[in-house]
């Protein structure tokens with residue numbers, strides 16, 4: 001079966017800077033896929049090339065088998081892209097703007113019920129007759145999401161859709177996206193919020209400095225991390241055994257977080273050392289690695305954790 005997106009040897013140079021260094025992967029139909037990377041990794045450049053807004057220096061991309069350059073119109077019609085920045089025409093009201101947008105894709109009255117459904121699902125119904133310039137930033141963002149989906153595209157790309165948006169919109173958006181995904185839509189998400197990617201995405205690519213550093217299922221990505229974490233709150237005045245001191249990765253509100261290599265440091269060996277030195281402990285917690293740990297390991301940079 002043709003992949004939803006096929007990215008083959010895509011390079012992009014800006015002068016001497018190689019923003020993308022031969023990126024190559026496929027996203028299968030019906031996947032919920034995450035594209036993660038620190039600032040400047042090349043995510044927006046890749047999305048802009050997919051959208052036909054930026055020309056690749058080499059390589060090609062196809063959407064459900066349609067090349068984004070030689071078959072631009074078909075490829076673009078199959079895509080719904082929710083951009084980062086708010087771009088809209090201030091003179092129309094919400095409904096008119098969505099109907100006009102549908103017209104750009106050659107859709108007419110047959111999609112009006114879908115527009116009404118989106119207005120309701122995205123909590124825009126009360127605002128449907130309000131002009132775009134009178135909407136708050138959060139409301140404009142909701143319209144932008146509806147605008148990208150107005151032609152019912154089978155492949156949806158969300159470029160940092162929840163950066164700076166309130167918790168309520170984030171929830172509304174994810175419920176809506178989960179529902180579209182359950183009906184067969186392919187969803188590609190770029191985000192800085194690693195918790196969000198961990199929760200939503202089935203497969204994740206981590207991109208850094210224009211290269212794909214990892215591409216696996218979310219479960220594989222989490223499982224291959226060779227560490228576990230043990231958080232110890234020592235009693236006042238207690239001192240960690242000298243052998244354990246190099247394992248301290250963080251001090252979180254007075255608790256020491258030890259990073260244990262699964263193959264080397266068992267929990268029982270740690271507790272044997274604590275017993276040996278008679279270290280009094282007030283509290284113990286363990287934690288499996290999350291996407292944040294993997295991300296830091298692969299890129300050496302921190303992402304953000306969703307509120």
Ligand SMILES: Nc1ncnc2c1ncn2[C@@H]1O[C@H](COP(=O)(O)OP(=O)(O)OP(=O)(O)O)[C@@H](O)[C@H]1O
Nearest residue numbers: 014017018019037038039040041042043044045046
């Ligand atoms: N028009 C441009 N001219 C020159 N350099 C550019 C241009 N657009 C992007 N770059 C550079 O290309 C690299 C990749 O940028 P890009 O915006 O794709 O990263 P990103 O992963 O989307 O980052 P962010 O998460 O901050 O949006 C960066 O070093 C950036 O400075």
